Amino acid sequence: MKRTELLSRILVITGILIVLAAPIAARAIGAQGVIEVHGRIAESGGWTPSTIRVQAGMPIHLRLTSDDVMHGFAIGQSDTPAVDVLPGQVTEITLTFDKPGTYAYYCTRWCGPNHWRMRGIIEVTGEEPVSPQVTTPPLYLMLNLDIDAPHPASVTLDRIPDAQYGEQFSALLPAAYLTPDYYRSHSPAQIYLDLRADPALVSLAGSDIWDLVAYIWLSNTTPEGLAEGQRLFAQNCAACHGETGGGNGVFSANITALAGKTPANFSDPAITLGASPALLQGKILRGGMGTGMPSWGPLFTDQQTWDLVGFLYTFQFK
Amino acid sequence: MRSELTRFPLIKSLLKNxxxxxxxxxxxLAGFLFAILSGFIGTPVGNRNFGIIFVWIAWWAVLILVAVPLFGRGWCAVCPIPLPGEWLQRGAIMDPPMKKPRWFNLRWPNRLRNIWLQxxxxxxxxxxxxxxxxAPKVTAVVLAAMLFIAIGMSIIFERRTFCRYxxxxxxxVGLYAQAAPLELRVKDRQICLACKDKPCYNGSAVGYGCPWDVFPGGLTKNTYCGLCMECLRTCPYDNIAINTRPFSADLSKPPIRMDEAFKAFIMLGAAMIYAxxxxxxxxxxxxxxxxVGSLAWFGYxxxxxxxxxxxxxxxxxxxxGTGKALTKATTTLKKIFTAFATAxxxxxxxxxVAFSMSFVLTNAAYILSSLSDPFGWGWNLFGTAAIPWQPYLTTLLLPLQTLTLIGGLLWTARTAQKVGSEVKVTPAxxxxxxTLVTIFMLGLLL
Amino acid sequence: MKPWFFVALFILAGAVITFAPLPVTAAAPARRTFRVEANQFAYAPAVLEVNPGDTVTIELVSTDVVHGMFLDGYGLSVTADPGQTTRMTFTANRSGSFRFRCNVTCGALHPFMVGKLQVGKNRWLWRAIGLTVLATLAILILPPNFPKAETG
Structure with a gap:
């Protein structure tokens, strides 16, 4: 064998080894201390891994990537902003969980009718025992509402109830009607009946009473809360319920085919005015109802849920 | 019109060494193996995977826009796919061939000595x-399959049967190489006729016999010469030349065969369907x-x-047939058909070229990002990983495509006229x- | 007549076909809104026809995953999530045929998700067809061995 032959053989073999081994080695080194999370649409498996285990107080480094379409990543009930998870690209984030417990992580960009199934769990273990959190149960449970029961309101409106108009009668309104407790546990239709029966308001016309109902709603919201509710609705609800709440979102046909029911139409007064904030809270938190409505409980904070509920009435009030 | 490139000592020694x-x-070869690797272990997202982008955008652009039109089979001269098989077949990378073949060394069956299989x-x-x-994995499987089929065929058959058949x-590439302005030819055919050993075909101590199973002395067309340069190394009489020449020089040569004619239809039709x-x-x-596999796909x-x-x-x-009838030609229809198919x-x-222009210009941005992050693992080797996608030069696209297509039509029409005068049939x-298929293609692209 | 005379004639005709100003159809600029649904891997409608000078609004509605729209020639782009319609408004002040393409990776065939905005008539296509026919005529009229006959 001549020297050239030997040299070329050495070149070829080392070259092939480098080309094949170097990326694999580099990947193994780069993978130390990080968790690679792959997102796929729910139909192809959702998140991998779907359970991440971590020590309380220890930072975890996540490398997020999508294997198909655009996804997003956020931790439920947390203030950490969502990040985009792009196909074939990597988003790195570092998270630290101080308290042991179970956290949900979820996809934030709609990736098909089953987008909401794209969820995972972060189990945080630590020294301190996972104490059952002493939180009060949500209002709909305290009120023992049957959130699956139909709740039609038989109301007739001459025009859209207007909180600004309602404000001019607010001097007549007994203060008890403005408390959050009252507002949250009564549907607008019930509030209307209560106000109508109240001797203090006997002088008002029906449409004025409705304006007062809208006023009670607006008094229990803030502009920031409504804006947050609008953002949450656009990001999470509009794909099925429609951007104007009409129950005709881009996936409504899928929902109808699957569940035999269309998504709730918030522009229908009978539906929205018959639902109390607590009832809407229950539907949002628990979901289900055999309609393909996801359970948002693990994802939204208490405040976010109420912001969203407050926003839903904008489809009836102004 | 021909100009010998090998008369320049620098070019000659670069090719001979x-x-x-x-x-x-x-x-x-390294790039090819890297592309296979990235297909298997990189991101399954095609436009972020080195294998997909470098094979179907970068390589394809170079092949169809530059290599084939200008250098004909120039790509085949540097193609890595047959290498491992050829090295095994020869038992050497650089050393002279063995006296006795190492493996089966079978001849390729005569019935298959055409490009129907291709x-x-x-x-x-x-x-x-x-x-x-x-799909990166599918691309990787296809590339790996080509590599292994080439290895298997090198072991079973003599020479480069994978490349040729x-x-x-x-x-x-072979079909279109006929139109390219570059060729390998012998300088003086008489020398070849007088040459006894024919080392260009049989090999010698300084090089291998033609891997493409071609006798250079008989070369009239580029179709099956892979420009591997072995004959340049083996010819004892320095009788091999690389020439530049006018475009389409081979197209006035003996007409193509039926298998080659159908290759022409396959390429013409596939370009239209893809557009x-x-x-x-x-x-x-x-x-x-x-x-794939669905009813709709079977329809497609x-x-x-x-x-x-x-x-x-x-x-x-x-x-x-109309041409034949108009001219009352006596040549058989089959002969006229294949002759005109050359055109x-x-x-x-x-x-x-026109189809690939839009395909390549709109996806070229991915070349930069997948160069820096070949596997979609978040690497940034050259700082170009995050370059946002955008199509390039799309305003030039339509005029360029129009010129390309009309240029192709003029070229084809001229070739048809030459063929026509040879077979004595009107080319009209x-x-x-x-003209009609060109207008159809214009409609698809514009 | 000499072949070069025909060559000059054909080049002149080609220039006329390529550059001749065509009568502008007197359509008053209008406001046009298109609701374009995007799903894997197509736009519906995929071909939008407007007149030059129109104020065009494209409402992009994604019906499966996040899609986008990059408009060639105008260099404009938007992205839309399902449930979050986005709008792109512009004045169609450049005539011709422009492709629009998805600019958010939306699955396997994403690079081929395209539609077409047609501003005015597709004059370029007609000019190109004219040039093609002219080229055919030139080939048929000029002697087959031209220009070699001239040079000998």
Missing amino acids: RWPQMVVLFVM NLTFTLVALFSSVILT ICPVGGF GVFLGPWGTMKLAAYS AAAFLAFIFGLLPALFLGAV LVPLGLMFW PVILFS
């Missing part, structure tokens, strides 16, 4: 192209082409095959056929 070509081949492999790749083009790319499926606004067609496949093997040849046959070579090449119907 094994090392320059071998170094390029090593790099190509027509078949290209058609198969073309039918599954929307999956192959977009199986490679789906080799068939059309419609990939660049057109019809989503149903894209989905049908992608959903049937339409694909019917267009390429039915409609196009039938229309062409009609044109040729479709420039048109097909220019269809592919064939020119009309070419």
Whole structure:
């Protein structure tokens, strides 16, 4: 064998080894201390891994990537902003969980009718025992509402109830009607009946009473809360319920085919005015109802849920 | 009109010495293996995977826009696919060949000494192209399969039977190489006739016998010369030359055979179908082409095959037949058919150039990002990983494509006229056929 | 007549076909709104026709995953999530045929997700067809061995 032959053989073999081994080695080194999370649409498996285990107080480094379409990543009930998870690209984030417990992580960009199934769990273990959190149960449970029961309101409106108009009668309104407790546990239709029966308001016309109902709603919201509710609705609800709440979102046909029911139409007064904030809270938190409505409980904070509920009435009030 | 490049000592020694070509081949082989690796272990997202982007955007752009039009089979000279098999076959990378063959060394069956099998492999790749083009794993499987089939064939058969009879790319590169302004030819045929040992074909101590199973002394067309430069090294009389020449020089040579004629239809038709499926606004067609195995895909496949093997040849046959009838020619229809099919070579090449322009310019941005992050693992080797996607030069696209297509038509029409004067048949119907398909292609692209 | 005379004639005709100003159809600029649904891997409608000078609004509605729209020639782009329609408004002040393409990776065939905005008539296509026919005529009229006959 001549020297050239030997040299070329050495070149070829080392070259092939480098080309094949170097990326694999580099990947193994780069993978130390990080968790690679792959997102796929729910139909192809959702998140991998779907359970991440971590020590309380220890930072975890996540490398997020999508294997198909655009996804997003956020931790439920947390203030950490969502990040985009792009196909074939990597988003790195570092998270630290101080308290042991179970956290949900979820996809934030709609990736098909089953987008909401794209969820995972972060189990945080630590020294301190996972104490059952002493939180009060949500209002709909305290009120023992049957959130699956139909709740039609038989109301007739001459025009859209207007909180600004309602404000001019607010001097007549007994203060008890403005408390959050009252507002949250009564549907607008019930509030209307209560106000109508109240001797203090006997002088008002029906449409004025409705304006007062809208006023009670607006008094229990803030502009920031409504804006947050609008953002949450656009990001999470509009794909099925429609951007104007009409129950005709881009996936409504899928929902109808699957569940035999269309998504709730918030522009229908009978539906929205018959639902109390607590009832809407229950539907949002628990979901289900055999309609393909996801359970948002693990994802939204208490405040976010109420912001969203407050926003839903904008489809009836102004 | 011809000018010998090998008369320049620098060019000649660069080609004659094994090392320059071998170094390029090593790099190509490394890139090829890297592309297979990235297909298997990189991101499954095609437009972020080195394998997909470098094979179907970068390599394809270089091949169809530069290499084939200017250098003919120039790509084959540096293609890494047959290398491992060839090294095994020879038992050497650089050393002179052994006296006795190491393996079976069978001759390729006579019945298959044509490019029908290549027509078949290209058609198969073309039918599954929307999956192959977009799924990194599938691309990796196809590339690896080519590598291993080439190895297997090198062990069973003599020379490079994979390149000549199986490679789906080799068939059309050879067909279009006839139009290229570059050729390898002997300087003086008399020397070859007098040469006893014919080391260019049989090999010698300084080089291998023609891997492409071609006797250089008999070369009249580029189709099956792989520009591997072995004969340049082995010829004891310094009788081999690399020449530049006018475009389409081989197209006035003896007409192509039926297998080659159908290659011309396959390429012409596939360019039109791809322009419609990939660049057109019809989503149903894209989905049908992608959903391999579904009823819609079978419909697509049937339409694909019917267009390429039915409609196009039938229309062409009609044109040729009309020409024959008008001229009252006595030559057989089959001969006229294949002779005129030669004329479709420039048109097909220019269809592919025009189609590839939009395909390449709109996806070129991915080349930069996948260069920095070949596996989609978040690397940033050259700082270009995050370059946002955008199409390049799209304002120039339509005028460029128009010029390309009309240029192809003029070229084809001129070739048809030459063919016509040789077979004594009026070329007008064939020119009309070419004009109509050009207008159809314009409609698809503009 | 000499072939070069024909060559000059054909080049002149080609220039006329390529550059001749065509009568502008007197359509008053209008406001046009298109609701374009995007799904894997197509736009519906995929071909939008407007007149030059129109104020065009494209409402992009994604019906499966996040899609986008990059408009060639105008260099404009938007992205839309399902449930979050986005709008792109512009004055169609450039005539011709422009492709629009998805600019958010939306699956395997994403690079081939395209539609077409047609501003005015597709004059370029007609000019190109004219040039093609002219080229055919030139080939048929000029002697087959031209220009070699001239040079000998």
